[in-house]
Amino acid sequence: MTARPTTYRSAAVIGTGTIALGWIALFAARGLEVRISSTRADARAHVTAALPLYAASLPDGPADPDELAARLVFAPDLAGAVAGVDVVQENAPEDLPLKQRLFAEVAAAAAPDALLLSSTSTLLPDDLGAGLDTPGRVLVGHPFNPPHIVPLVEVVAGRDTDPSTVGAAVEFYRWLGKTPVVLRRAVPGFVANRLQSALLRESIHLVREGVVTVDELDEVVTASIGSRWAVVGPFHAFHLGGGPGGLRHWLEHLGSGLERSWSLLGSPPVDRETVDTILAQADASFGAVPYEELAARRDRGQNAVIAAAARARED
Template sequence: MSAAQSGRTVTVIGAGTIGLGWIALFLGHGLRVRVNSRRPDAPRVVAEGLELFAPYLPEGSADPAGFGERLEFEPDLERAVAGASVIVENAPENLALKQELFERIGKAAAPEALILSSTSTLSPDDMGARMADSSRLVVGHPFNPPHVVPLVEVVAGERTSPEAVAEAVAFFESVSRVPVVLRKPILAFAANRLQSALLRESVHLVREGVVSLEELDRVVTHSIGLRWATVGPFLAFHLGGGHGGLRKWLGTLGSGLERGWEQLGRPPMDQETIDSLIGQAERAYGGSSYEELVRERDARQTAILRVLAEVSAAGAAGGGAAPEGAGTV
C-alpha cells in the first residue's frame, strides 16, 4: 500500500460487477472509498463482493480486515462526490442517464477532481454534453474483472484536457493497472472489438457443430489464450516467422490472410442460436455457482499474473528481456 494514497478519497458510483471490483482494488491500495448506490442493500452487496474479491487482489494489497475503516456509503450523489479526489462512474450503458449523472457531478464535484467513466461504448464528449465543463471527464474502461485484469483503456474526447488524461494514466498506474491511451476514439474501443471478433467466430463454430461450447472454451484456453497471456498477436506472428520475423511470416504463411478472413462466419443471433448457446452453457457450467466460477477464474488469472511478474523481475535482475504483458501486480 502506497503512503501517497493515504487519506485520498475515491467515490465509486454504482455497486454492480465493475463497481465492486473497483471498490476492492481501491481499498486494497489504501484509498478511502465512498460508495454511491441507489440500492438499499448496498452495504451487504459490497461486503459480499469484498469477501469474494479480496483474496485475488494484487500482491502487497492492504489487509482486508481494515477495509471497513476506509469505506463509507452515501446514497446522495451530490454529497458522495463532494470533496472526492477521483470519481469513478459505473452506471448502466444509457447515454441519457450518464448525461444526467455527469451534469450533476460537474456541479457538485471539486473543480480539480478527476472524473472517470467505466463505459465500454460511449465517448466523453457525448456523456459530458450537459456539463458546463467536461474537460476533466475521461473514459477509463477496465477489462472485467477490474481488480484482477490490469488493462484500462483511457479514452479522451475533443473537450478533454491533456492534463486530465495524464492524471488518469497516473491514477491507474498508482493502483497497479496498465493504462493504454487510445490514439483516436472508436466505437467499443480496442479490447472489446478484439473480443467481439473472436466471439463471433466462436458462435459460428459452435452453431455449425464444429465443436461444442465447452470444447470451444477448451480450444481457446489451451492455445491462443495461453499464448496471448504472454505475447500479443503481432509479436506472436513475428516469432512465427522465425529469424525472418513478421516480414517472413506475412510473405509466406500470412500471404493468404484475406482469403481466410472471407471464410469467417457471420452467425445470426436468432432465437435458435441464443437458446442453443444458453442450453450448452448451462449444461457445461450450471453445476457450479457464480461464486465458485468467479473464485476459479480469479485464482487462475492471479496465478498467471504472479508468475509473469516473477519472470519480469528475474529478467530485469539478469538484464534479460521480460515477456510482453508481464507487469507488477
C-alpha cells in the same frame, strides 16, 4: 488547470454492480477512503456481502474484508459522495442520458481538480460530457473484468480533453497498479472489447455449425492462444511465427492469404436456435456451479497467470 495531487486519499464509486465492486475493493485495498453512491436501498448489505469474494483475490494477496469495509463510506446522495474526493469512477448502466445526468451532478459538486472517469464499455467521452461547460473533463477509464485483477484500463479522452488530464488519469491508474493504455482515437467498443467480440463471433459460429462444443471451444482457446497471448500479443506472436525473418517475412509469405481466410469466417445470427444451442451446452458444462465458486476459480487462475507472466518478463 488546477494542480492535481501527487498522492490520493479518497475516491467516489458510483454504482454497486460487478465492475463497481471490483473498483471498491481495489481502491480500499490501496488505502483510499471510498465513498459509495448507489440507488440500491440495501447497498451497504450488498457490498458487505460481496466484499469477501473480492478481498480474497486481490493482486497483492488476500485482504481482510473488515479492514476494507472500514474504509467505505455510504453517501446519502451523489453530491455528498463526490464532494472533495480526488477521483470519481462512474459505473452506472450503459444508458447515455442517465450517465449525462450523473456527470452533470458530479461536475457541479466535485472539486475542480477531481478526475471524472467512466467505466463505460460502449459510450464515448464526448457524449458523456456533452452537457458540461467543459465536456473534455470526462474521460473513459474502461477496465477489463474483473477490474480488481486484470491490469488493463483503456483511457479514452474527448476532443477537448486537456493532455494534463489524460496524464493525471494515467498516473492514477498506474498508482493503483493497473496498466493504462491511452487510445489515440475514440472508437466505439474501444480496443479490448472489439478484439473479444471478433473472437466471440467466430466462437459462436463454430459451435452453431457443430464443429466443436462450448467446452471444446474454451479448451482450444485456453490451451493455445490464451496462454500465448498472456505473454506476447498477436503482432509479437506472428513476428515469432515468421522465424528469423520476423513479421516482415510472415506477412510477405502468408499475408496474401489473409483476406481469403477472413472471408471464410462466420457471421452467425444470434437467433433463438443459436442462443438455445449455446445455453444448453453451457448449462451442462458450468451452469449449475454457483457464480461465487466460478468467479473464485477464475480469479485464482487469473492472478496466477499474471504473476507467472510478470516473473517471466523479469528473467
